[in-house]
Amino acid sequence: MSLTWVESSAPFVDEECLIDAIEAVGAKWRRQGTTIAVSAPTVGEGITLELRHGAWTLRRLSSEQHRHCELRLVAAYEEASRKKLARLAEEHRRAEEARIRQEKAALVERRRSAIVEKARKQGYDVKERREGTQIRLVLVRRTY
Amino acid sequence: MLNIASVAPRSEIYGPGVRFVIWVQGCALGCPGCWNTELWSLEPRRLMSPDELAREILRDDGLEGITLLGGEPMHQARGLLRLVRLVRRRGLSVMTYTGFEPVELRAREQRALAMRSDILVTGRYVAAERDVQLRWRGSRNQQVRFPTPRYRGLGPEEANEVEITLDANGVASLRGYPPEWLLDRRRSRLLV
Numbered sequence: 001m002s003l004t005w006v007e008s009s010a011p012f013v014d015e016e017c018l019i020d021a022i023e024a025v026g027a028k029w030r031r032q033g034t035t036i037a038v039s040a041p042t043v044g045e046g047i048t049l050e051l052r053h054g055a056w057t058l059r060r061l062s063s064e065q066h067r068h069c070e071l072r073l074v075a076a077y078e079e080a081s082r083k084k085l086a087r088l089a090e091e092h093r094r095a096e097e098a099r100i101r102q103e104k105a106a107l108v109e110r111r112r113s114a115i116v117e118k119a120r121k122q123g124y125d126v127k128e129r130r131e132g133t134q135i136r137l138v139l140v141r142r143t144y
Numbered sequence: 145m146l147n148i149a150s151v152a153p154r155s156e157i158y159g160p161g162v163r164f165v166i167w168v169q170g171c172a173l174g175c176p177g178c179w180n181t182e183l184w185s186l187e188p189r190r191l192m193s194p195d196e197l198a199r200e201i202l203r204d205d206g207l208e209g210i211t212l213l214g215g216e217p218m219h220q221a222r223g224l225l226r227l228v229r230l231v232r233r234r235g236l237s238v239m240t241y242t243g244f245e246p247v248e249l250r251a252r253e254q255r256a257l258a259m260r261s262d263i264l265v266t267g268r269y270v271a272a273e274r275d276v277q278l279r280w281r282g283s284r285n286q287q288v289r290f291p292t293p294r295y296r297g298l299g300p301e302e303a304n305e306v307e308i309t310l311d312a313n314g315v316a317s318l319r320g321y322p323p324e325w326l327l328d329r330r331r332s333r334l335l336v
Binding site: 104105107108111112114115118119122124127129131133134135136137138139140141142143 | 154156157277278279301302303304305306307308309310311312313314316323325326336
């Protein structure tokens with residue numbers, strides 16, 4: 001009986017997600033150059049991934065078990081991709097929040113400095129209090 | 145119940161030291177040129193019992209006292225008198241602004257509130273007498289009085305005092321008697 005190989009039409013573009021997916025389905029993997037050999041619990045050998053044109057293409061034996069294994073791997077890859085996108089979005093959100101916080105702090109500092117400088121030029125004493133996130137400036141100029 | 149327009153939990157320009165400042169809502173005097181016309185309406189704004197407000201004030205143990213302004217505190221003399229009793233028991237001083245002259249304070253509660261204020265600023269705001277170089281008041285006819293001995297030794301030093309608070313978003317709020325280099329009054333915006 002001859003063995004028939006089937007090649008997946010949907011390559012795995014993200015290596016990190018691919019490795020996560022292989023491990024998520026309980027398979028072992030071994031990388032040699034541009035090939036990853038996968039050994040899955042139910043089917044053993046018979047699944048390889050080859051790096052072509054910057055993405056990993058799956059080749060497997062045509063058996064029903066190998067087809068099922070591929071389906072599980074694809075589902076696990078999609079889940080890993082979804083988690084990675086969510087993580088990246090969260091990282092991006094945090095970085096953006098930190099950037100906005102820094103910009104606001106710089107804005108407050110510029111405004112504080114401008115007020116203090118202008119007040120002193122006008123002959124005012126300036127007392128500064130920092131309470132939590134607030135800055136309170138008390139400007140006093142003796143008159144009569 | 146007290147009808148409150150707003151409060152500043154910590155301020156240093158309405159009397160000696162760090163003070164909890166309370167702007168009451170409602171004033172029937174309607175001085176022409178008044179800076180706080182939005183506080184004239186007698187409609188309820190933020191209703192609080194004197195005890196509730198006293199609790200809020202007394203949470204801060206770093207205060208020298210409270211300052212009552214408005215609006216017209218004497219319109220709410222009864223409730224404010226209760227508040228004054230509560231905070232004085234804890235050693236806080238009281239400063240009260242009123243647009244009334246002392247002889248106009250006819251109700252018993254109004255006279256009691258005046259007499260229990262350590263500092264009392266009296267008299268209408270008169271736009272023609274406006275002077276931002278005065279300490280604690282906005283027009284020359286207004287008088288600073290000391291009904292109790294607590295601050296009688298304070299010198300009559302006059303000063304222009306302004307307080308600016310910057311929050312974490314860079315929003316500035318201003319209190320006091322801003323000079324022209326600081327505030328475009330026509331457009332209500334800071335020039336800095």
